Amino acid sequence: MNPFTLVNGEPYPLDMRGELDDTAAFKNFKKWGNVEFPLPFGRVLSSTESFIHSLDEKTSSSLKFTVLNPKGRIWTMVAGGGASVIYADTVGDLGYASELGNYAEYSGAPNEDEVLQYARVVIDCATSDPDGRKRALLIGGGIANFTDVAATFNGIIRALREKESKLKAARMHIYVRRGGPNYQTGLAKMRTLGQELGVPLEVYGPEATMTGICKQAIDCIMSTA
Known part of the structure; x- marks a missing residue:
């Protein structure tokens, strides 16, 4: 608030500035x-990114989604800000950054409907324009402290069921790794889903290394079988 003056001994603003966060x-x-x-570096959001951005603005949870390469064959849906960066870095460190389709992160215990809407967008982008080559979706994360893993997985599972035909057309292989509250129930639901969908789906808990599924996904998309 600058400058200001005094009126009857009380401060009175002549000009002021505020910032919104x-x-x-x-x-x-x-x-x-x-x-x-404004977005950093003058980026322009795509329609899918704008949709997730609008979801993110209306929730106390975090929902982030950036398309890196629409034709990429490795896509991520990772719980946790730190974990999401580690997954992306691991794919890059293994020499396949060019195949990374997106950066995605959800955290802060989003509810089932928020996760459902979020997962729909990720899956739609990951399965668009199938070209006959295999693709991989990493549904990963560390070991949650307070997020109910089964509850968030319910939204993802609903989206995967809805997108079954797209997943098959894109030759999608799904790799799941997660730990935390109620994770056994969540992983069991994922295993059951894999049997129902007929889509290759491998599920791991905290006994497996967090980023081990990155190497499996790369081996999958690069194999000729």
Whole structure:
């Protein structure tokens, strides 16, 4: 607030400036209306990225999604900000950054409907324009502290069921690794889903290394079988 003057001994602003933080958008979107926050480096969001961004603004959870290579054959849906970066870095460190289709992260215990809408977008992008070559979807994460793994998996499972035909057309192979509260129930549901869908789906708990499924996904898409 600068400059200001005094009126009857009380401060009175002559000019002032305020800043909005998009971190607080989920609490204030009704007050702020359709405020457009600029993206770094002048990026323009795609329609799918915009949809996830709008979901993210309306929830106290975190829902992030960036398309890196629409024709990539390795796609991720990772729980946790740190874990999501580790998965992306691991694919790159193994020499296959060019095959990484996206960066995706969900955390903060999103509810089932939020996860469902989020997973639909990731799967739609991961299965678009099938070219006959195999693809891989990594549904990964570390060991959660408070997020109910089974509850978040319910949303993902619903989306996978909805997109069954797309998954098969894209020759998608799914790799799951997760730990945390109620993870045994969540992993059991995933294993049952794999049998129902007829889509290759491998499931691991915290006994497996967090990023081991990255190497499996790469081996899968590069194999000729």
